Amino acid sequence: MLEFDKLSLNIPDTTKPRVVIIGGGFGGINLAKKLKCxxxxxxxxxxxxxxxxxxxxxxxxxxxxxxxxxxxxxxKIFGSDDYQDxxxxxxxxxxxxxxxxxxxxxxxxxxxxxxxxxTGTKSNYFGNDQIKKYSFPLKKVPxxxxxxxxxxxxxxxxxxxxxxxxxxxxxxxxIVGGGPTGVELAGALxxxxxxxxPTDYPGIDFGKMNIYLVxxxxxxxxxxxxxxxxxxxxxxxxxxxxxxxxxLVDSYDGSVATFKxxxxxxxHTLIWAAGVSGALIEGLPTEAVERGRILVNTHNQILGYPDxxxxxxxxFMKTDEYPRGHPGVAQPAIQQGKLLAKNLQxxxxxxxxxDFKYHDKGSLAIIxxxxxxxxxxxxxxxxxxxxxxxxxxxxxxxxVGFRNKLVVLSNWIYxxxxxxxxxxxxxxxxxxxxxxxxxxxxxNYNADE
Ligand SMILES: Cc1cc2nc3c(=O)[nH]c(=O)nc-3n(C[C@H](O)[C@H](O)[C@H](O)COP(=O)(O)OP(=O)(O)OC[C@H]3O[C@@H](n4cnc5c(N)ncnc54)[C@H](O)[C@@H]3O)c2cc1C
Numbered sequence: 323m324l325e326f327d328k329l330s331l332n333i334p335d336t337t338k339p340r341v342v343i344i345g346g347g348f349g350g351i352n353l354a355k356k357l358k359c360x361x362x363x364x365x366x367x368x369x370x371x372x373x374x375x376x377x378x379x380x381x382x383x384x385x386x387x388x389x390x391x392x393x394x395x396x397x398k399i400f401g402s403d404d405y406q407d408x409x410x411x412x413x414x415x416x417x418x419x420x421x422x423x424x425x426x427x428x429x430x431x432x433x434x435x436x437x438x439x440x441t442g443t444k445s446n447y448f449g450n451d452q453i454k455k456y457s458f459p460l461k462k463v464p465x466x467x468x469x470x471x472x473x474x475x476x477x478x479x480x481x482x483x484x485x486x487x488x489x490x491x492x493x494x495x496x497i498v499g500g501g502p503t504g505v506e507l508a509g510a511l512x513x514x515x516x517x518x519x520p521t522d523y524p525g526i527d528f529g530k531m532n533i534y535l536v537x538x539x540x541x542x543x544x545x546x547x548x549x550x551x552x553x554x555x556x557x558x559x560x561x562x563x564x565x566x567x568x569x570l571v572d573s574y575d576g577s578v579a580t581f582k583x584x585x586x587x588x589x590h591t592l593i594w595a596a597g598v599s600g601a602l603i604e605g606l607p608t609e610a611v612e613r614g615r616i617l618v619n620t621h622n623q624i625l626g627y628p629d630x631x632x633x634x635x636x637x638f639m640k641t642d643e644y645p646r647g648h649p650g651v652a653q654p655a656i657q658q659g660k661l662l663a664k665n666l667q668x669x670x671x672x673x674x675x676x677d678f679k680y681h682d683k684g685s686l687a688i689i690x691x692x693x694x695x696x697x698x699x700x701x702x703x704x705x706x707x708x709x710x711x712x713x714x715x716x717x718x719x720x721x722v723g724f725r726n727k728l729v730v731l732s733n734w735i736y737x738x739x740x741x742x743x744x745x746x747x748x749x750x751x752x753x754x755x756x757x758x759x760x761x762x763x764x765x766n767y768n769a770d771e
Contacts (some may be wrong), residue, residue, distance in 0.1 A: 329429040333409050336363040339670055342425055342432060344415045344603065345440035346373050346396045348652045349634030351722070352659030353438060354400060359407040361667060365432065367425070369414040371395055374463060375721050377652065378730070380503060382466035384473070384510040385518075385743040389463045391730050394723040415441075418605035420627055426605075436666060439616060439624075439632040440659070443598035443650065446614070456576040456754070457594035460503055470745075471752035472591055473511075478748075479763070481525050491588040493531040496579050498571050499595035500537025501545065502687045505554055507593065508535040509689035512561035517741040534587060536566045538596070543695070545649060546685050550695035553705040557689040571596075576754070598650065600636040612638055615647060620677040622662050633658040639678065648680050652720065657681065686713045691738070 339362055343350045346368040354364055372393040381387040400408045417426035418439070424431045445461055447454040458472060459465050473495075480492040495511060497504045511533050520528050535542070535558065541551040542558065542565060558565050570582040571592075579587045599614035610617055610624050615638035617625045622637060624630040632638075634655030638647045648654035658678055665675045686709065688694040694709040704712070714734065721727050737743065751764045 326429070331411055331413070331427065331430045331432050333365055333411070333432055334363075336407070338363045338407070339435040340365060340433070341436045341438065341666060342367065342434040343438045343440060344368075344425065345442060345601075345634075345636075346370075346399075346410070347440060347442050347634060347655065348373075349440035349442075349655035349659040350438070351396070351399060352656045353440065353633065353663050354405075354408065354659075356660050356663030357666065359405055361670065362407070362436075364405070364408045365434075366396065366400075366408070366410050367413050367415050367427065368396060368410070369412070370462075371397065371410075371412045372463075373399060373722055375726070376461075377502075377717060378721075379460060379463070379466045380507045380510055382463065382745075383460060383469040383507065384514055385470055385746045386510065386737065387730060387733055388745050389467065391726055391733065392721070393463060394726060399722065415603055418603050418630075420605065420607075420630060423629070435629065436669075437630045438662065439603065439630070439636055440634050440655070441601040441603065442635045442655075444601045445594060446597035446599040447594065448597060450573070453571065453574050453592075453594060456574050457498070457592045459594050460507065461598075467750065468752045469593065471748045471750060474746060474748050475751060475760075476590055477519060477523050477526065481523050487588065489526075490530065491577060491590050493526070493528075494534070494587055494589035494591075495532065496534045496536060496574075496587055496589045496592040497595060498536045498592065499597070500535055500539070500542035500565070500567070501595065502543065503595040504535055504537070504593075505542055505558065505687055505689060507595065508533050508558060508563045509561060509693070512558075512563050513690045514743060516561070518743050518746070522746065532564060533562070534564045534566060534589075536569050536571060536581070538568070538570045540567050542567070543687055546687065546695065547697045547701075547703055549703040550685075550687070550697055550705070553695050553703075554687065554689055557693045557695075557705075561690055561693075598635070600638075602636070621665055621675045622658055622678060631662055633662055644680065649685075651685070653683055654680055686716060688713045 341362045341364050343366045351373050372395050375392040378392045382389050396410050413427040415425050424433045445459040458469050476492040480489050483489050497508050515528050515531050542554050543551045572580045572582045574592045579592050616632040618632050618637045618639050622631045622633050635650045661678050684698040686696045692707045692710050694713040696704040696709040696712050718727050753760050
């Protein structure tokens with residue numbers, strides 16, 4: 323039997339400056355790729371052993387892709403001879419100790435010369451514990467698999483009830499948050515309803531399946547241009563999604579969603595895509611944190627700590643152009659990671675550091691087959707087929723790993739010609755903690771459990 327206290331971080335001693343990176347997301351991997359192992363010892367900690375390509379997470383949730391197509395093992399990314407002094411450890415960092423320059427994990431502490439926090443974000447429920455308990459987040463691979471199981475279990479159960487109210491609540495899907503994740507998920511579900519589900523479940527009238535996309539503001543995709551928002555609204559409505567603008571959720575008890583305007587929807591599934599906050603770690607002084615993100619200067623240095631940095635979604639860099647920080651998308655994280663690698667090299671050589679300048683390459687969102695929107699540099703906006711082609715191309719380009727690019731591309735080509743969504747598998751049934759009724763139902767067909 324493995325005793326937990328026999329584990330240790332087991333990082334070799336070094337005479338080189340040690341850079342500890344917390345998080346192997348977009349920021350962390352781009353930093354580590356550019357740092358040179360001849361100059362630094364690089365230690366990366368992550369609570370998952372892979373880099374996740376979150377822009378395609380909704381496709382895992384809607385049975386379009388298997389999770390391994392959007393995730394790349396961190397040890398594989400850094401497995402070549404170029405990274406001989408790179409050390410990955412699968413642990414959650416629980417505490418930062420700036421006074422003694424160490425980080426703490428459940429299996430020990432490690433001293434650092436430079437610390438980079440690249441921990442991204444977590445779902446923000448704005449203090450509503452009931453919504454947190456009953457809703458489905460979409461932030462991690464296990465979330466997407468839970469959601470995929472939930473969708474399919476709802477259809478299976480709807481095919482086995484004659485009670486119209488129960489059936490309706492199984493066929494109502496509420497997505498809260500009209501940002502890119504909500505829009506893309508709503509579009510993908512609507513495509514499934516049109517092309518896949520009626521063949522799988524001939525006994526269900528899919529005219530009765532409702533997809534509600536709830537947004538508190540007056541347009542969908544608020545971070546994008548009004549032109550793209552308007553086009554997206556049209557595409558969603560064309561796909562039969564019920565878009566509820568200027569609407570805020572008040573409560574959700576697992577069966578009924580109640581809105582601030584008093585409206586109610588019965589639904590077994592409510593997906594929370596309405597907000598995130600920084601994945602902070604204990605130990606940072608409160609003055610370094612603002613609105614759940616870490617305040618940094620234009621070199622990504624944490625204010626007051628010249629040897630500590632934050633990059634990506636967790637970093638809050640206020641500039642004249644971005645007084646509320648950079649958008650929480652992959653490009654700022656990638657660009658900050660790459661620049662920080664150069665700046666750390668400059669720092670050890672005693673050279674002047676370069677300021678971060680964000681190169682906005684534009685924003686994209688996909689709604690469905692042949693339907694996407696793009697805000698391009700120079701205030702250009704595209705919609706429809708051409709935006710869809712750009713979306714496909716950009717996502718293949720930025721996926722990490724040749725195998726993943728190949729798998730995703732071949733899947734998309736297959737889906738395009740067959741209208742299929744191949745991974746409609748309930749591998750691990752979803753049961754919410756304490757949901758005895760569902761546990762009993764699952765035990766009926768899963769007799770081994
Ligand atoms: C569903 C979804 C869809 C998205 N769609 C798009 C899109 O279409 N286009 C776009 O540009 N952006 C999109 N984004 C946003 C984009 O993914 C983020 O902006 C980007 O991932 C930020 O990179 P990061 O390195 O800051 O954090 P992340 O990529 O989130 O990486 C953070 C890493 O830190 C690790 N970590 C966190 N806390 C700890 C800890 N205490 N100890 C150890 N490890 C820890 C996590 O496991 C994770 O691997 C989407 C995000 C989501 C969730």
